[in-house]
Amino acid sequence: MDVTSILIILLFGTFATYFSGDKWAGKVALFFGLASLAATIMVLNQYLAGVDVNFMALWIKNPQVYFALQADGLAIAMLLLTTALVPVIIFSSFGNKFESAKSIYALIIFMAFAMAGTFLAADGLLYYMFWELALVPIYFIALMWGNGDAEKRKKAVVKFFIYTFAGSLFMLAAFAYLYQRSGSFLISDLSRLPLSEAEQFWIFLAFFAAYAIKIPLIPFHTWQAAVYQKAPTVGTMLLSGIMLKMGLYSVIRWQLQIAPLAAKEYMNVFIALGIAGVIYGSIVALRQKDLKRLLAYSSLAHVGLIAAGCYTLTLDGFVGAVLQMIAHGFVVVGLFFVAEIIYRRFETRKIAKMGGIRLQSPKFTSMFMILVFASLALPGTFNFIGEFMVLFSLSQINMVFAVLGGSTIILGAVYMLRMFQNVMLGEINTKLFADVTLQEGLTLGIIIAFLLFFGFYPNPIIELVKPSLENILININRFQ
């Protein structure tokens, strides 16, 4: 069994979900999500046992494009993030009623397919195709099932699409150029290409246009808050939980391997951009009145730090960034789900209109509390390990970066705790807050269990990703 099985399950699942009809779509989608998770775990086992799980076949003769899927530790870790989160996201949405459920669930599974493909692709053009393909389902999900004023939503979503599409096209041009230089799109060839410094600089920038928009880094983040706010919660979870990790993953996999000299030359600039995102995101989050927007800006701050970790070009930075990607994926999905749970009861996302939930639902309060702590990277949560490693690697580059990056913990504590206070504490609101349902509690429970388990025992994941990150570092350092 090789990695194609995962993609086949998800692609088949897309059609099966669509044709199963509105009533069954959610369950069918959940089934295929879990099936892909099972397949991923089997692939993981085989990979650990040393079996070759890669797949490669010639797809187009001229230009030479391979249908090449490659699963190293890094790719499998990201794949696990995808296939583990998608069932959680689907399950979390069972409390919502969607118009035309078959379409939205089919789109979710299709998006999982595209994202899994992005993480697996070892051929530049194939990778680009999956990368773009992931954009189409989220566009329709946000557009058709989103909330708020339709005109404003349309504007936000179209802006998002055009931004990301524009960025990707520059990446496509870079791939066209690379093909002309090397006659191949395979990452194994591209990562050995002896490009001149000037070439690397332009290629780095072209990739950067795609990734900085997707992640998003300052100053390319302007689409983010509005889309997170307007998209339905499942869409926001997909975007923040998995899709933006595509950008971060690609930085390590493609951008840095192909054009490492530019990354070294301008390292300080890119780390500074990431850190600027940390500080800017945190400060703007302080002033948000809408819960989803606040979480969007907090997400901006976190991914800024992850990106900074990637651009340190050190092993610690890489490992920390990858761990943090996974941890952030789970936390952010949990937090957006909390926002959704509150919205289901209060029908508002305005923080000012909430309050007094703790007295009515202590169980929910403690789960929310744990998620907030995880988001703040308290020791004992998975997030702590990643964040600590990233900050450590930053301190090796320059102490100032580490100090500024570390401000995320303090600023994060300020806005997250203040939010928690306003949302949960205080006198009993006039509105009733029904206790969490079993399904809601189970969803949050799974996420929390994951975060705590790997918080105390992160070794399996570190061991999984470390060797492949070391290989990538060798390619990055090939010019010395």
Add this chain to the structure above:
Amino acid sequence: MITLIAITGLGVLCLLFEILNWRKIIIPFTILGLLGVLGLIYSDFNNVESYYNNMIVVDKFGMAFSGLFTVLAIFIIALSHDFYAQQQGKLSDFIAIKIFLLAGSVAMVTFGNLAMFFLGIEILSIALYILAASDRLNLKSNEAGMKYFLMGSFASGFILFGIALVYGATGSFDVSEIYALSQSGLIPQWFFIGMILIIVGMLFKIAAVPFHFWAPDVYEGSPLLTTATMSTLAKVVAMAALYKLVSGLNANSSPIFEIVIAVVSVLSMTVGNLMALRQDNVKRMLAFSGVSHAGFMLIALLTLSAGSGILLYYTAAYALAGIAAFSVVIYVCKNKGNESIANFNGLAKSHPLLAAVLAGALLSMGGIPVFSGFFGKFMLFTEAINSGYLAVVLFAVVNSIISIGYYFKVILAMYTKESVVLTAKVPFAYYAVAVVSILLNLVIGLFPSLLLDLMV
């Protein structure tokens, strides 16, 4: 050669059927006949032969493009039955004209002699003039026919004058002889002047900037099916013929040629896109988008050595998407009297399949993978970079971004606006053409080698 004879014979038969009063079977019969023609093309695809003193030279290039034209013609004819429901009495005329148009197209990619080329282009153009004005009682259609006729014959005049100059310079109409002479380097200056005139005439036909002014008005005024024909079949034919002319006559040997084509290409993309952004009428929008696509196709002229396969691919992707889009547009705008984007409001709710097809077609034109439009663009980019036209590629990239803006206007209208009630039943033919053409588009998107390797 036999394909050309078969197609012409089919047209004549169509007219005979009218006399015999077999009007009902005209469309099924012609579709079957054209499928037979496709079979003929397939069976002697690899034969390179010339007929009648090099008047017609059949090679892979000509065969591959003839095949594409025939497929497009089948789609267009399949749409005809329901489209001309009000004018059944003239059905045989319309079908016969379309088949003759196809004959002209085939002549334009298999010519071995400039006289044959000119015959082809005139057959094609005259058929289109008639079709443009075929809605006899509609003032706009008359205007479109007249405008197209005046502009088109002006362009034909240019081409004819150009051919005369080339003849003056080389003493021959024969393409291979002209090619040999132009290689020798001993060629008078007016050969290039003649070539420029021919190219200008052809740029008129493909509606490249700055020769595009007729296109929006003519597209808007003509009956929808004619617009579909002009923007898919006719544009592709003119582009293929231009490619064959330039590569066959060695016209690119002058260094200015490439600069001029690069500038025209960039201008077409940019002006076409910027104008398309401002349109509220779907026909006009597609017309301007066609102008910008012509700009993309012109990139193939800059990369002549590897260009033919890519041009075939790009034109096939564009034309199939165009057919799919138009078959939906024809249904939605029927009996509406206008083609405003508002007509598409809420189509996703009332006709999800049609909306999905139109969305797919527009995404293909915008260059989103897995649709073949993406590969077409990508291969053009790769080849252009290979030939050192990085600046053109950058313009093309920026233009691809702009084009998303107006394609999405239609998609947004279909998926987010409140529905306009469409009661008319969708004829089966529309469904069939829309679905089959978008599926073909997807298939060549998933397996680009099918077309790319045809010319190797």
